[in-house]
Amino acid sequence: MRIEVPASPTEPVVVGEGDKAVGIHRPGDPSTEVSELQNGVGTHEIVGGSEVVTAVKADSTVQIATVLNDASAPGRFDYAIDLPEGARLELSNGQPFVWAADGSMIGGFFPAWAIDASGQSVATHYEVAGNVLTQVVEHENDTELTYPIVADPAYRRGMIDQVKWERWANGGWEIRLTVTTLARVTQPINPAIVDTEGLRDLREHHPRGMEKRTMAQQWDCHVVGLPGTINIDLESYRRSWDDWRAGIIPAILQGNPAKACNW
Structure with missing residues (x-):
């Protein structure tokens, strides 16, 4: 399966080919470049000194981990999705899926997940508006959390x-x-x-x-x-x-x- 993680955070991560290709745009500062680590994981900064870490897992899951370093980090992270012609992005019981024009599933995101440095779960959920997937991390008013917090959108093709x-x-x-x-x-x-x-x-x-x-x-x-x-x-x-x-x-x-x- 084709998976491309570009060096520039302004370009989308591409998963799939042809009419099954989906492009995932990561949140970030357009002026920053992705730094390539030894294991091929790419990272770049976003507002508030937080980071987005993109990794391709052995099972072809694309993981885009957003790291919130402190309480000044934003609580909403937008992922614009480039969809094939006629495809749509929809939530089902809070979980995002990409559906082809013929009604078949192209791929899906894992359920929303966020955890702080102590292992405590952080309230989080997804929202969808058109082709934009937003992960909301409800950390701003929670004084019991330990930073950094990791929120973990991940996308995979098929069952x-x-x-x-x-x-x-x-x-x-x-x-x-x-x-x-x-x-x-x-x-x-x-x-x-x-x-x-x-x-x-x-x-x-x-x-x-x-x-x-x-x-x-x-x-x-x-x-x-x-x-x-x-x-x-x-x-x-x-x-x-x-x-x-x-x-x-x-x-x-x-x-x-x-x-x-x-x-």
């Missing part, structure tokens, strides 16, 4: 990280996959998005393996238990079961929660 294999075995298709960090942090507040967009991805790239109804049912079930899941296995030779939710509690009570989605 499926890797399909390790798609193979024919036992008279059906087996698919083993892992999900993205975005899927894991989205599941507690927007499980329907993880479910729908992950299934859309799997059906698009693995139409033969995902053809049977049972594969979608197994995916739905695994999304419910996503926080405790590493590898997800879908097997087309399993029976279709519309009432699969009825098997979750018995599997847990038997001490074998994995069985809930492998009926």
Whole structure:
């Protein structure tokens, strides 16, 4: 996946290609340059002596950490988003997503997060106006906070990280996959998005393996238990079961929660 972090803070961080490319403009002083550190992390100053630190994680998450050094730092940080034609930026339960013109998800931001130097959570939330994403960090009137405070917008494409294999075995298709960090942090507040967009991805790239109804049912079930899941296995030779939710509690009570989605 294409990810570009330009040296100038006036230029956007670009994630994706073609009609899936999203540009994220960072807050900052146009006169400052990004300094490149040994690990490729870029940082530049913003008003109040605070900083924006841009980093690309190993899983292709783009992290834009805003560091508030003291109480004089602003409480609102704007990120203008360059969107593909017809795309839109919207909040769902307070979490920002970029949706393509056809209604599919291009990518999403992690839920708003901010923490002070002592490890205390700081009240924060996102606002959206058109193509501008604003993170609001409510620190100005809180005398109990310890600076610096780090607020952490992060963006990632997609819900499926890797399909390790798609193979024919036992008279059906087996698919083993892992999900993205975005899927894991989205599941507690927007499980329907993880479910729908992950299934859309799997059906698009693995139409033969995902053809049977049972594969979608197994995916739905695994999304419910996503926080405790590493590898997800879908097997087309399993029976279709519309009432699969009825098997979750018995599997847990038997001490074998994995069985809930492998009926």
